[in-house]
Amino acid sequence: MIQAAQVASKFTLFTHHAKTFPNLVTALRNSMLRTGVFTDEKTAEEQVVQVLNFDIHLVKDFRGRRYIERVTECIPIEAKNEYTFDYRNEKTLEGKFNKFFDNATNYFTKITNNELYTYRNIMEYVDGKYVITNPITDENIAAMRLNMSDEDLEEFDKFLNKNWGIKPKKSEYNEEQIESKRGRRKPTTKI
Secondary structure (H helix, E strand, O other): OHHHHHHOOOOOOOOOOOOOHHHHHHHHHHHHHHHOOOOOHHHHHHHHHHHOOEEEEEEEOOOOOEEEEEEEEEEEOOOOOOOOOHHHHOOOHHHHHHHHHHHHHHHHHHHHOOOOEEEEEEEEEEOOEEEEOOOOOHHHHHHHHHOOOHHHHHHHHHHHHHHHOOOOOOOOOOHHHHHHHOOOOOOOOOO
16 A cells, blocks of 8 residues: 555555554554565655655544544655764864764764654544644645646635635645655656
């Protein structure tokens, strides 16, 4: 399912039984490890996080009613190169050591930091009604806008403005840039 979501289509739907979003990521990661294709937890989790855009979590109450409890967006955390090469400009040994220790601190922070994603609820069912909570990220808004008809785009822009004060704007990214930003690559055909 993860592999198909990476290359097969613009979206993939599937069901799961995880109670929370982190439980969903963990369960999918562990399933990938069990297949034997991955041996490293971090790499398997990165693959999962790259394809999970939204989780629509349904529940069944004690009366047997099913409803959407929440819609959660997965936000991959981008690894940034925060190393400095300023040590070359330092005149003193003490200055060079300080820059070295800054880089060492960044390195060890990256190695020990296991957070590959964050998540936030976009909509929640509260006291019998749906409440719009956090805004969708710019990257997902841009990707969603690329795949809408003119009528849907107009309604979506109204929704964004009404609920989060986000003004309609031309997409900052083309489809290839969005896929690249989310860590996915579209297959290219060479002639």
